[in-house]
Amino acid sequence: MKIAILGGTGDIGEGLALRLAADTPHRVSIGSREAENAENKAEEYTTELESRGLDASVEGAENATAAAAATVVVLAVPPYHVGDTVEAIADELDDGDVLVSPATGMKRDDEGFHYHKPGAGSVTRIAADAAPDGVDVVGAFHNLAADRLANLDADLGIDTLVIGDDEDAKRTVTDIAEGIEGLRALDAGGIANAPEIEALTPLLINVAQHNDGLHDLGIQFT
Amino acid sequence: MKIAILGGTGDIGEGLALRLAADTPHRVSIGSREAENAENKAEEYTTELESRGLDASVEGAENATAAAAATVVVLAVPPYHVGDTVEAIADELDDGDVLVSPATGMKRDDEGFHYHKPGAGSVTRIAADAAPDGVDVVGAFHNLAADRLANLDADLGIDTLVIGDDEDAKRTVTDIAEGIEGLRALDAGGIANAPEIEALTPLLINVAQHNDGLHDLGIQFT
Numbered sequence: 001m002k003i004a005i006l007g008g009t010g011d012i013g014e015g016l017a018l019r020l021a022a023d024t025p026h027r028v029s030i031g032s033r034e035a036e037n038a039e040n041k042a043e044e045y046t047t048e049l050e051s052r053g054l055d056a057s058v059e060g061a062e063n064a065t066a067a068a069a070a071t072v073v074v075l076a077v078p079p080y081h082v083g084d085t086v087e088a089i090a091d092e093l094d095d096g097d098v099l100v101s102p103a104t105g106m107k108r109d110d111e112g113f114h115y116h117k118p119g120a121g122s123v124t125r126i127a128a129d130a131a132p133d134g135v136d137v138v139g140a141f142h143n144l145a146a147d148r149l150a151n152l153d154a155d156l157g158i159d160t161l162v163i164g165d166d167e168d169a170k171r172t173v174t175d176i177a178e179g180i181e182g183l184r185a186l187d188a189g190g191i192a193n194a195p196e197i198e199a200l201t202p203l204l205i206n207v208a209q210h211n212d213g214l215h216d217l218g219i220q221f222t
Numbered sequence: 223m224k225i226a227i228l229g230g231t232g233d234i235g236e237g238l239a240l241r242l243a244a245d246t247p248h249r250v251s252i253g254s255r256e257a258e259n260a261e262n263k264a265e266e267y268t269t270e271l272e273s274r275g276l277d278a279s280v281e282g283a284e285n286a287t288a289a290a291a292a293t294v295v296v297l298a299v300p301p302y303h304v305g306d307t308v309e310a311i312a313d314e315l316d317d318g319d320v321l322v323s324p325a326t327g328m329k330r331d332d333e334g335f336h337y338h339k340p341g342a343g344s345v346t347r348i349a350a351d352a353a354p355d356g357v358d359v360v361g362a363f364h365n366l367a368a369d370r371l372a373n374l375d376a377d378l379g380i381d382t383l384v385i386g387d388d389e390d391a392k393r394t395v396t397d398i399a400e401g402i403e404g405l406r407a408l409d410a411g412g413i414a415n416a417p418e419i420e421a422l423t424p425l426l427i428n429v430a431q432h433n434d435g436l437h438d439l440g441i442q443f444t
Contacts, residue, residue, distance in 0.1 A: 105257035112414070114418065146325050161425075186429050188428050189333055189432050193425075195337070195421070199418045200339075206411050207410050207443055217444070221440075222379060
């Protein structure tokens with residue numbers, strides 16, 4: 001399967017691109033608003049993969065080009081760019097393509113990070129509202145620490161939560177997620193359940209900041 | 223230390239009372255609005271503890287009586303009773319006593335459970351706003367499945383998150399929590415960080431409902 005990670009030059013995009021390329025048989029490309037940025041980063045990631053003796057590569061392209069070639073498109077962009085990004089690639093998406101939303105809205109004050117719930121209800125809902133007919137949106141990969149994901153020496157042994165209103169699309173994303181070594185994908189229901197999942201990200205940052213020895217935290221349901 | 227669990231006849235109260243009595247040296251009492259209910263349940267819990275060969279007991283009393291005798295008072299009551307409960311026992315609290323808030327607000331729709339954020343910001347904040355001067359409020363024990371907690375045969379191996387604006391009070395509650403076998407207490411910062419912690423409870427219920435073989439779920443940060 002071809003997977004495009006838009007915003008793939010950013011931190012969570014980097015980790016997803018590296019892990020998916022390293023651990024799964026999928027063809028991974030990253031997208032950026034500037035083709036050159038995407039190509040340069042893709043080359044970096046490929047060098048990193050090859051230096052580990054892995055027969056894996058990552059391609060780079062402008063967002064719309066990357067999305068056009070893919071069946072699954074990950075929206076690894078800041079939450080306030082999710083709606084615009086979906087609209088910018090909408091014409092490139094085919095019936096049955098799946099959009100994946102890993103973003104969350106946060107604000108920060110003296111006490112720590114807090115979930116900033118969008119007016120639409122959740123970032124996943126923003127993506128769903130912007131998606132063209134025939135393209136389903138699935139929320140996943142929210143609660144992954146970017147640095148830990150991007151460090152292929154780091155064991156994961158953590159869970160990610162998958163939400164969506166279409167079971168087939170959810171199954172597709174679950175299979176992709178579980179292709180990453182050490183990652184278990186759990187079903188957390190429909191998009192209406194997104195806010196509690198998106199709120200895990202600021203919680204994980206707060207817990208990491210307040211406890212010595214804990215950093216790049218993940219979560220396990222047990 | 224003397225710990226009173228108000229609402230100790232309810233499900234999360236039962237689990238806390240049994241575990242604290244079984245695993246820690248603290249003197250545990252449960253409170254209820256009706257003294258007789260509390261006494262009957264306390265007798266049940268004591269019988270359960272004795273049947274396991276444990277030299278432990280739980281006492282029962284009306285809420286205010288239980289609170290008066292305790293240094294740490296757990297508000298294991300429904301979220302909409304937290305403010306009233308604190309007001310009802312305020313005169314019985316001494317300077318330095320600590321209130322513990324484990325409650326969370328939830329609403330349910332066809333998709334699952336959702337965090338119902340109170341106007342005050344969080345249930346923990348409601349308790350803090352109602353607490354008399356000199357009495358600190360700490361949030362803890364939110365993300366514990368009641369049935370698993372109350373079943374002394376069940377291993378925990380999970381985390382609870384502790385929030386509060388006074389470090390000494392937080393330390394007191396952390397020590398109590400870590401006295402329960404298999405429970406690790408992590409610092410999640412100040413009361414301003416409560417909403418994301420309280421939102422874990424509906425999330426855990428949703429995940430348990432959507433995944434075969436997972437029930438009475440807890441969470442581990444790793």
